[in-house]
Amino acid sequence: MAEMSHFADLSDDEAENSETDQGDIFATTTFRNTTELDWEGRPPYAMTKLERLRKFPKQMTFPTSYRSNSPKEDLCLEFVEHFRGQYVQLFPERPPLMLSPLNECGIKKFVCTFARPTELSYGELYDYDTCAKYVANYITYQPLEDPEKLPSVVVSPTTTLAWQAGDCFDISLLLLSLLLGSGYNAYCVIGYASKEVVLNDQSRRKCPDVVPNEADSEKAGKAEKPPSTKYVLRKRPELQSTFQKTLEEKRRQEREEDNKQDEAEDMDANQEAAPDPAYRKPLHCWILVQPGKREVQGNIFIEPSTGDAIPVKQASQYLEVESLFNNVNYWINMQDGLPVTEMSFDLKDSSNWEYIFLSDTYVDPEDVEGQERKASENVTSECGEMGDQILDLPSSWVQRLELSRQQFENRYPGLQKVIQYKDATLELFSAYSEKDLKIKRLHLMEYGEEVEVHTFFAFRTDKLRRRSEYAATTGRPWKVSHEWFDEGRRREQSALEALREYIVEEGRCAEMRFYCKARLDGLARRLELFHEGAVGGGEGGPAPMPRKVIEYFEGREDRLVYRSATYNPPEASVTITVSGSTPTRSATASEEKPNPRKMTEKFDRNPEVPADQDVAKRTFYQPGTPEGQIRLIYHYADGKITRPSRMYSKGNPVMVEQVDPFAKNPKSSALAEEMRALFLKEKDCLAAIRESEREAREILAQRDREEADVGHITVVYDTLRNKPKEDEQAEARRKQEELLRSQKKKDYLAPYLEQVLRVHTRGAMVAQGAASVRPQQLTKDEAQKVKEICLRDLKDRLIQRAHIMQNRLDEEREKLARKQSNFQKNQEQLDGVKEQEEYTTFCENAMWRIHILEKRLERHQEQSLHKYAALEQKLRRDPRLSTLA
Numbered sequence: 079m080a081e082m083s084h085f086a087d088l089s090d091d092e093a094e095n096s097e098t099d100q101g102d103i104f105a106t107t108t109f110r111n112t113t114e115l116d117w118e119g120r121p122p123y124a125m126t127k128l129e130r131l132r133k134f135p136k137q138m139t140f141p142t143s144y145r146s147n148s149p150k151e152d153l154c155l156e157f158v159e160h161f162r163g164q165y166v167q168l169f170p171e172r173p174p175l176m177l178s179p180l181n182e183c184g185i186k187k188f189v190c191t192f193a194r195p196t197e198l199s200y201g202e203l204y205d206y207d208t209c210a211k212y213v214a215n216y217i218t219y220q221p222l223e224d225p226e227k228l229p230s231v232v233v234s235p236t237t238t239l240a241w242q243a244g245d246c247f248d249i250s251l252l253l254l255s256l257l258l259g260s261g262y263n264a265y266c267v268i269g270y271a272s273k274e275v276v277l278n279d280q281s282r283r284k285c286p287d288v289v290p291n292e293a294d295s296e297k298a299g300k301a302e303k304p305p306s307t308k309y310v311l312r313k314r315p316e317l318q319s320t321f322q323k324t325l326e327e328k329r330r331q332e333r334e335e336d337n338k339q340d341e342a343e344d345m346d347a348n349q350e351a352a353p354d355p356a357y358r359k360p361l362h363c364w365i366l367v368q369p370g371k372r373e374v375q376g377n378i379f380i381e382p383s384t385g386d387a388i389p390v391k392q393a394s395q396y397l398e399v400e401s402l403f404n405n406v407n408y409w410i411n412m413q414d415g416l417p418v419t420e421m422s423f424d425l426k427d428s429s430n431w432e433y434i435f436l437s438d439t440y441v442d443p444e445d446v447e448g449q450e451r452k453a454s455e456n457v458t459s460e461c462g463e464m465g466d467q468i469l470d471l472p473s474s475w476v477q478r479l480e481l482s483r484q485q486f487e488n489r490y491p492g493l494q495k496v497i498q499y500k501d502a503t504l505e506l507f508s509a510y511s512e513k514d515l516k517i518k519r520l521h522l523m524e525y526g527e528e529v530e531v532h533t534f535f536a537f538r539t540d541k542l543r544r545r546s547e548y549a550a551t552t553g554r555p556w557k558v559s560h561e562w563f564d565e566g567r568r569r570e571q572s573a574l575e576a577l578r579e580y581i582v583e584e585g586r587c588a589e590m591r592f593y594c595k596a597r598l599d600g601l602a603r604r605l606e607l608f609h610e611g612a613v614g615g616g617e618g619g620p621a622p623m624p625r626k627v628i629e630y631f632e633g634r635e636d637r638l639v640y641r642s643a644t645y646n647p648p649e650a651s652v653t654i655t656v657s658g659s660t661p662t663r664s665a666t667a668s669e670e671k672p673n674p675r676k677m678t679e680k681f682d683r684n685p686e687v688p689a690d691q692d693v694a695k696r697t698f699y700q701p702g703t704p705e706g707q708i709r710l711i712y713h714y715a716d717g718k719i720t721r722p723s724r725m726y727s728k729g730n731p732v733m734v735e736q737v738d739p740f741a742k743n744p745k746s747s748a749l750a751e752e753m754r755a756l757f758l759k760e761k762d763c764l765a766a767i768r769e770s771e772r773e774a775r776e777i778l779a780q781r782d783r784e785e786a787d788v789g790h791i792t793v794v795y796d797t798l799r800n801k802p803k804e805d806e807q808a809e810a811r812r813k814q815e816e817l818l819r820s821q822k823k824k825d826y827l828a829p830y831l832e833q834v835l836r837v838h839t840r841g842a843m844v845a846q847g848a849a850s851v852r853p854q855q856l857t858k859d860e861a862q863k864v865k866e867i868c869l870r871d872l873k874d875r876l877i878q879r880a881h882i883m884q885n886r887l888d889e890e891r892e893k894l895a896r897k898q899s900n901f902q903k904n905q906e907q908l909d910g911v912k913e914q915e916e917y918t919t920f921c922e923n924a925m926w927r928i929h930i931l932e933k934r935l936e937r938h939q940e941q942s943l944h945k946y947a948a949l950e951q952k953l954r955r956d957p958r959l960s961t962l963a
Contacts, residue, residue: 112488113242122241123218123491130241131231135182143475144183144234150472154188157469161434165410175401175410176247176268177434179232187475192251193266193405194235194476195258200486204260206367206380207387213253214385215506218243218491219278225360228268234476242491246276246363249382253365255479258405263368267379269399269418271362278383285502286386287520289532289546292562292579359397366390366402368423377423391419405474408434435471483798509536510799514788539789540781541567550584557584565593569780577777588624590774594632603630604774609647623648627674629770640680643767645672673702677763689715690722690741698760704728708756726753827958830864830871831856861959872949876942883938887931894924 115122117133125133147155158177165175178186203209217238222229222245229245235252238244244252250266257264274282365380367387377390388395396418401410409431413421425431493511497504503521515538522530531547541564548558561580569575576596581589587607594602606624629641677698684692692713699707708726715721718737725733732749744752792799834856856864901917953959 112485112491112493113240115240121492123243125243126223127220127231127233127243127245128223130243131182134241138237138240140183141477143477144181145185147185147187148472148475151188151191151475153469154191154472155186158188158434173400174228176228176232177408179228180230182231182233182237184231188472189232190403190405190408190471191474192232192234192476193258194255194474194479195405196255196479197259197261198256198479198481200481203256206257206260206262206264206372206374206378207385209256209260210253210365210380210382210387211385212489213249213256214381214383215490215495216242216488217249217252219249219383220245221277222246222361225276228361235479236477239479239481239485246382250363250365252479253380253382254404255476257365257367259479261372262374263371265366265368265402265404267364267366267396267399267402269362269364269401270359270397271364272395272397273360275381275383275395276360276362280384280497280499282500285499285504285520285522287502287504289520289522289530292544362396364396366423390421390423393418406435406471435469487798510790514785515790537790537792539791540784541565542784556586558582565596569776575777580781590777600631600634600638601629601770602632604628604770605630606774627767627770637682637684638679639682640678641763641766642676642678643674644676644678645674673764674767675700677701677760677767679763683713689713689718690738694721696756696759698763701760701764706760708753708760710756724749726756827864827868827956830867831958833867834860834863856958856961858961861961865953865959865962868953869946869950872946876938876945880935880938880942883931883935887928887935890924890928890931894921894928897921897924 113121113123115134115137117125117129117137122130122134155178162175162177165172176189178188181187181192197204202212220243229247232251233241233244233248235248235255238248238252247266254264254266273279364382367374367378367380369376379388379390379393379396380386381388399411399418399421401408403409409425410433411421411430412432413430422430425433487509489508490506493508495506497506501523503523505519505521507517507519509515509517515535516533517536518534520530520532521528522532527549529549529551533545533547535542535544542561543564544562546558546560548554548560550557559582563577563579565576565578567575567577574596576593577590578593579589579591581587581591585608587605589606590604592601592603594600605628607626607628609623609625623645625645625647627643627645631638631640679696681693681695683689683694690712693710694713695709695711697709697711699709706728710724710726712722715737720737722737722741723735727733732753734743734749736743794800897917897920954962
């Protein structure tokens, strides 16, 4: 019993020393607890394993199987200890085996029974690669207390999930349980690994997280337009700066030298540490996935600390293998001296792998080697170990693994995780955990300086999914900010904005890209080029004055593909700067932009119109001024290298340039008519540019508001957040009841008070509903006027209703009298029985309708007197007409 509870009886000095050695990294860190356990404000993953074993088992309630052994488990432990004794006698120089460690309750358990195959109901945990990544992120990895010794205590997978922390053995057992539950042929491997793997030190490793190239995906979705003719012009050569190429080559050589120097330092460090067995062969545990199930093609190692899947032939970071196990058996490696990459992992080969339990499993009759191996086992086995009397492995004592939806979505201990690589720092965040709803941020470093920051978002109402910021470098001496948005962006006025990307190059340009198919105007890009002297740096301020604004369109019916506006240099300096996480604008000039000095429109070719009449480019010089000019350039005709053009000037004759010498000059009347139409086009173009500027300002203003107050959305299938709380349901019912009561309580005096007060105050007070029409005190004349109007209105309605009833009664009587008169006149001619019956039926129905109408009219006359008296009494008691008393 002393061995079984050794960690519960540790002295305070030993505990303090262990906490000091391994818990320094948690001493000054503030954590957000994502577990149900807490000790003096510290979550389990912020403590060492020894601290957790001393404190948290007292708070937790464990089943009986955790706190005791069944007779079958005791028999299994006895058999395992017998095997250990034989193994030590035969191989005294080999390290000890991990066969029966203590669990978190201090009870000895056979290590194979720690595995509990479980399949969870989350698709991300079904495949081995995504499952390994999730477990590596969800559980905090902590190195072994002593890298030379096997851990004396191994925690069950359920407790590892609850604590969100563990060493390589704890995490490997959890991952093994999930992989076995998903149908994989998986094993836990016990052996030796490099120092970087054991300590989870990735500072010498390049970041495996690749930034997606959005430009390549955009180009892949667009099909290249086939050439219209059989002649294709040669592409212009890509001009490259010789200085830039030399600079890049120099930087590449410097990086290669740095890499060689790092490798040399690593080799020197390994050689220096070679005599020390603590760092030459530190203990480690990882996962092996073998082929045969789930379409796995070859042997794969999975590192529990990072979740990386590595083929065995490439796993040079693993040095040796001592043993491996799963929930079925335990195997000892007998391939002494072979590196891991050259080992055979055929566990059926008894010459390479020694097992503890005999497997009474079925062997394919066509498998000759398997049949011979099984026959050999039957011959060499002792009596009582085969057939029905074989000692089988007891079932797992661990409860089924459970992971709630909230725990699954937490993803990281404390809702975030930071990984430091050689060339980058990766920050991971749980969904909805950050104020700006970011889920990942990648800092790329170069020569110790941060050059790029890529931030990824999810579930934002503004549809922002990524923001990339590029620092100024030698080849690009300006900052760049690039934002990407998902489809479906709308402005606050509910207009479909369809913004796809927003790019800002500080002091140079700002570009907006749109989902053109979602816009009515077909706008695809809007580019603003700034003046070279434009500088600034404050937040906010009016919009900067661009040097040129260019817009590109796609799929328009008028075939417009290009529109630009060129401006004169401003009097004051303005620009867009990249400050913090979002681009901000600064300026000192007036926000009101003057008319552009030049506007240009370009159009695609219209095959239904002759080329010399199809406008390709339309340019407006000095628009809106008496000196303005308009230049038209037409499309090239087939086989032509020149094209016609026209120049219109206000007050000057039209300059027509014809390419075809046989073409007739246009008439003066046609030119004059075209000139008047062009002046209208000029106004339309200027209005379109103003509208584009207004929309751009609205988009930027909305982006500022969205960044100041980030809103989130929830998907339809998110049952965790879409489920209303009880207090929210009660509040909704209360509001609904109040709305119904308010609809029932309508103010009958509201229109009359409004009418009287409008007459007396000449519109000073306008009533806006029942609640707002509450004058403080009416005069006696005003109250009398309101009472008279209200009573007169009721009297008129009652009289009008009585007239309607009387008119319907008179019509029915007149119909009956007319029918009776016709019947008396034609009685001698109507001898048939059918006519007699029709007349009788008509008279009966008519008399019944007359009787009903007479009763309704009589009842209405009686009720009218009561309604009039009731309204008069109500008006007399109304506090707003109290001056009449």
